[in-house]
Amino acid sequence: MRIYALVVTMMLTLFAIADESPLARDSLYQLDIQMQAQNGFNGMLRDFRGQPLLVSMFYGSCTYVCPMIIQNLKAYEKRMSNEEQSRYKVLMVSLDAKHDTPESLKGVAKEHKLDGKRWYLAHVSETDVRKMAGLLGIKYRLFPDGSIEHSTVITLLDAEGRIQTRSTQVSSVDNTFLNAIHQQLQTR
């Protein structure tokens, strides 16, 4: 597992070094966000630059909608060709900065059998949770009992971090969204 993490980190570093050109003004990677993921990734949001990315937000103790989001993303993954699958990357940012750590998120990844090479379940600071949610158009509210209510949006970013399309349909496959993912993963 550690070797995978090391390889992934090195590859991501290579991607980062490879492209020093200025970011587009509508790129989400304009925002400095530090994150730590269950697969050992410890870096910045913009480290994902260089390949398309599916992004959403969730939290570890969420029992209803969050598993649905993950299942939905797995459903899209299944519909990719082998080649596309190798480029399929998902970033799930936790809304629960207080309780979700890279350690605890490992448990979530295991529960859903998520491949650490392609699925990043990330912890960011409470301040950055707000900013990520703001960028993604996700509305959320923290309740005193620890529950978090939130809107569900899956966002598809292109290799430059620009929003290509979004989907709020998480209970079933959205064919428009599916086609957009195909398109992104084929453009290489």
Place this chain on the structure above:
Amino acid sequence: MICRLLLGLMLVSNVIMSAADEYQSVPAYSGFHSVLPQGKAYRFDVPAFMMQRAPVTNQQFQSYVKTHPQWRRDEVASVMADASYLSHWSSALAVGSGQESQPVTRVSWMAAEAYCEAEGARLPRWVEWEVAAAADESHRDARDDPEWIKRIADWYSRPMSGPLQKVGQGRPNLYGLYDLHGLIWEMALDQSGLLVLGDSRTQGDAESSRFCGGGALSMDLKEHYEILMRIALLSSLEAADTSRGVGFRCAKDMPDVRR
């Protein structure tokens, strides 16, 4: 005599303007009646906090942009601020005369929060703003007072189409805070989630998005139309949206206060 009076007033208002970035302390308020449900009830124990005396002015924001050029209107990322960001300024780095002491508007939540963070602060939480705004000059909760209700209604009934007033013109409230009513709509840290429902069992297909109508808001405060308007406005703003009537001031946690 009148000259001296005018001079005196100008000095006083200058003092207020230059002190507008100073923070006032707002003591803790336990059992505060919020318009938003907090768990099962509408009562919330609000810890003590600090809040700027007045909204951030154009001049103050100009100083900020000069030292943080990524927030210039001609440089800013479109995901941080929309095309109307600071459009009322005469140039990217200059407000233009006559607007320095007005509250800065046409700034996005992203820009406002960045400004506050640059001085070790943040936007106020919704409930902190509620506590601050519930006070008149001598009571910490004046919301039941018909006189106060009338004053608020008068302030908010002024048309927004005219030029904005300068900050610090009115009387400060109990906490020494100015302009909480009727000048601009002020942003909150947690504004995007204000109307998010509190019952995960109702979360099914995300198509019927998890937003309530007025049903979950406390009806004891229904005469305070301005509160409902503020919720409706703020919760509808996306992080990069700017608006002519929307500005902000900053807040801080009180040191040594545990949340």
